[in-house]
Amino acid sequence: MFDYCVIGGGIVGLATAMRLLETMPGISLVLLEKENRLAQHQTGHNSGVIHAGIYYPPGSLKAELCRKGAAATKVFCAENNVHFDVCGKLLVATSAAEMARMEALHERSRQNGIEACRIDAEELKEREPNINGLGALFVPSTGIVDYSDICRAMGRRVEALGGEIHLSTRVSGIRETTVAVDIDTEGRSWRAKKLIACGGLQSDRLAMLAGLSIEHRIVPFRGEYYRLPPHKNAIVRHLIYPIPDPALPFLGIHLTRMIDGGVTVGPNAVIGFAREGYPRLSVNLSDTADIVRFPGFWKTIFAHRKSAVEEFRNSFWKAGYLKECQKYCPSLGLDDLLPCEAGIRAQAVRKDGTLIHDFLFAETERMLHVCNAPSPAATSALPIADMIIGHMAIK
Numbered sequence: 001m002f003d004y005c006v007i008g009g010g011i012v013g014l015a016t017a018m019r020l021l022e023t024m025p026g027i028s029l030v031l032l033e034k035e036n037r038l039a040q041h042q043t044g045h046n047s048g049v050i051h052a053g054i055y056y057p058p059g060s061l062k063a064e065l066c067r068k069g070a071a072a073t074k075v076f077c078a079e080n081n082v083h084f085d086v087c088g089k090l091l092v093a094t095s096a097a098e099m100a101r102m103e104a105l106h107e108r109s110r111q112n113g114i115e116a117c118r119i120d121a122e123e124l125k126e127r128e129p130n131i132n133g134l135g136a137l138f139v140p141s142t143g144i145v146d147y148s149d150i151c152r153a154m155g156r157r158v159e160a161l162g163g164e165i166h167l168s169t170r171v172s173g174i175r176e177t178t179v180a181v182d183i184d185t186e187g188r189s190w191r192a193k194k195l196i197a198c199g200g201l202q203s204d205r206l207a208m209l210a211g212l213s214i215e216h217r218i219v220p221f222r223g224e225y226y227r228l229p230p231h232k233n234a235i236v237r238h239l240i241y242p243i244p245d246p247a248l249p250f251l252g253i254h255l256t257r258m259i260d261g262g263v264t265v266g267p268n269a270v271i272g273f274a275r276e277g278y279p280r281l282s283v284n285l286s287d288t289a290d291i292v293r294f295p296g297f298w299k300t301i302f303a304h305r306k307s308a309v310e311e312f313r314n315s316f317w318k319a320g321y322l323k324e325c326q327k328y329c330p331s332l333g334l335d336d337l338l339p340c341e342a343g344i345r346a347q348a349v350r351k352d353g354t355l356i357h358d359f360l361f362a363e364t365e366r367m368l369h370v371c372n373a374p375s376p377a378a379t380s381a382l383p384i385a386d387m388i389i390g391h392m393a394i395k
Contacts, residue, residue, distance in 0.1 A: 001180060001191045002029060002030045002191065002192040003024075003028045003029060003193050003194070004017075004020055004027060004028075004030075004192055004194050004196065005029070005030050005032065005181065005183055005190055005192035005194075005196070006020075006029065006030070006031045006032070006195075006196050006198065007031075007032050007171055007195070007199060008031075008198035008199050008200060009031060009032075009033030009035065009038040009039065009040075009151070009165070009167070010038075010039055010041060010042060010151070010198060010200050011043040011150060011151050011154070011377070011378050011381040012200075012370060012373050012381050012384055012385070013031060013198035014031070014038065014039075014151050014154040014155060014158065014381075015154060015381040015384065015385040016196055016385040016388055016389070017029055017163055018154050018157050018158050019382070019385040019386055019389050020385075020389055021158060021161035021162065021163050022161065026162075028162075029158075029162075029163040029164070030165075030166065030190060030192070031158065031164065031165045031166070032166050032185065033165070033167050033168075033169060034168070034169060035167065035168070036167050036168045037167065038148075038151045038152065038155050038165075038167075039147065039148045041200055041201055041276060041344070042201065042343070042344065042345070042377075042378075043148065043151055043200075044147070044148045045278065045341065045342070045343035045344065046147060046375075046378055047225075047258075047264065047343075048144050048145055048146055048147060048256070048258055048259055049089075049142065049144060049239065049256065049376075049379070050070055050074065050084065050086075050142065050143035050144065050145055050379050051066055051070060051142065051375070051379045052066070052070055052089070052114050052115075052139045052141045052142045053066030053067045053112055053376070053379075054091075054105065054108065055105070055108070056112065057108075058108065058111040058112055061358050062357070062358055062359065062374070062376070062380075065359070065376075065380035065383045065384055065387070066376045066380050068380070068383040069376065069380035069381065069382055069383050069384070070143075070379055072383060073143075073145070073150070073379055073382065074086070074143065076150065076153070076382065080150075080153040080157070082145065082146075082149045082153055083145070083146075083149070083259060084143050084144065084259065085143055085257075085259060086141065086142070086143040087143060087239065088140045088141070088142055088238045088239070089138070089139045089238055089240075089241060090119075090127070090128065090131070090136045090137070090138055090139075090238045090239070090241070091136060091137040091139070091242070091244075092131060092132075092133035092135075092136045092240060092241070092242060092243070092328045093134050093135050093136060094134060094242070094243075094328055095134070098242070098243040099135060099243075101245070101246070102118070102135065102136075102137050102243050105137060105243065106118060109137070114139065114141070115140060116138065116139045117137070117138050118136075118137055118138075119136050119137075119138055121133060121134055121135055124136045127238070128236055128237060128240065130236065130331055131236065131240055131329055132328055132329070132330055133328055137243075142239055144256070144257055144258065144259050145259055146259045147378045169186075170185060171185055171206065171209070172184045172185060173209065174195070174206070174209050174211075174367075175211075176195075176210065176211070176364055176365070176366050176367060179193075180192060180193055180366070181193075181194065181366050181367060183195065193366065194367070194368075194392060195366060195367045195368075196367075196368050196369075196370075196392075197210070197367065197368070197370065198370045199370070200346050200373070201218060201220060201275045201276060201346040202218075203218060203346065203348075203371050203372070204217050204218045204371065205218075206369060207362055207369045210364075212362050212364070212369060214371065215350060215351055216296070216349060216350050216351070217291075217294045217296060217297075217348070217349060218275070218346045218347065218348055218349075219271070219291060219294070219296075219347050219348075220271070220272035220273075220274070220275045220345070220346065220347070221269045221270065221271065221272060221344065221345045221347050222267075222268075222269070222271070222272040222315075222343075222344055223266060223267030223268065223269060223342060223343040224266060224268050224270065224280075225264045225265065225266035225267050225340040225341070225342065226265045226266060226321070226336075226337035226338055226339070226340050227262055227264050227265070227338045227339070227340040228262065228263040228265065228332075228336050228337075229335075229336060229338060230262070232263060232332075232336055233261055233262055233263055235255070235329070235332075236255050236257060236263065236329075238257070239257055240254055240255040240328060242254060242328065253265065253266055253267070253321070253324045253325055254266070255325070255329060265321075265325055265332070265337060266321075267342075268311045268314050268315055269311050269345070270308075270312050270315045271291070271301075271312075272287075273287060274287050274288075275287045275344065275346075276344065277344075278342050278344065279342075280342070294351075296350055296351045296352060296354075297349065297353075298353070299351075299352060299353025300349050318337055322337060345374075345375070346372075346373075347374075348360055348371060348372035348374075356372050356374070357374060358372075358374070359372060359373060359377075360372035361388075368391070370384075370388070
């Protein structure tokens, strides 16, 4: 019997396993991952941004965990030779309405304890000659990294501390007893005193597999990107984001410097019909059936029908996508938008159609399921792990 079993080889699962072994030396731990490598889904398909935490409601878990996580991520990278770059972020206002929202965002940054400064159009042009705007909010602590590199470093650390990592190990059954949790996989069974499930896109299914009663479901949203051609890699010096519209659930299309030197444009946010289908037009019949049978899905679509139609249109109409980019980067053309692999966000949705924007956990005497770990979960992974461990230690 293991002391702990962790399900999920993304960054939250790996960080949790690593922290457990660091804080409780001598425990036995096994991590089970259904894919043949670590960080294959959300962690390996995100924008690679180390978020500062400027957007999130003051007092929320997202705000607290992101602020702590940004610092912890940079320390971990420095200690484990993972390359990162603190390049800063500019949130660019292109209209009077966005200038007003920028002021509100500046106040929120102050409440969250995040350094941010307003700059006018002239200074914006000095900093970013290819970007147009009436003004911007500069967040100097935002950085970029490849979170897959972090996961590989965490995996090495887990094994060095005596933990076991088993890839290509899909969980098919979870049963809690008074003394342990039994975990079935294809060809083998496992037993642990406590279980922590960090299933990401499959988190609701793992919770139901374990017999938990949950009121939400995961609805996959595809984030589709384009990549700029290499000769445009120097088009920006910072990350360039629009001022977000609080009426919309996502942040809008932005220019993101990548740690490999490239620049991506995106993402949009369209309903995905396969939780793990990254090519365009991917469809998984089981995933699609789960979505359409869930009443919260239809209520979400109705509540956000205008933006949903626009996002879907831009998914198939590159010129519409380009128009969004040209609001702040007018020099971009259609030929600059090259193919790039999509990401998929595991968006938790309640039965009433409400999008769950903060972290959500479900637990029993011997299990804790991370049911929703929204962006910035990758940035926040280390303090999420510390919170999970502290909570389980109290129990």
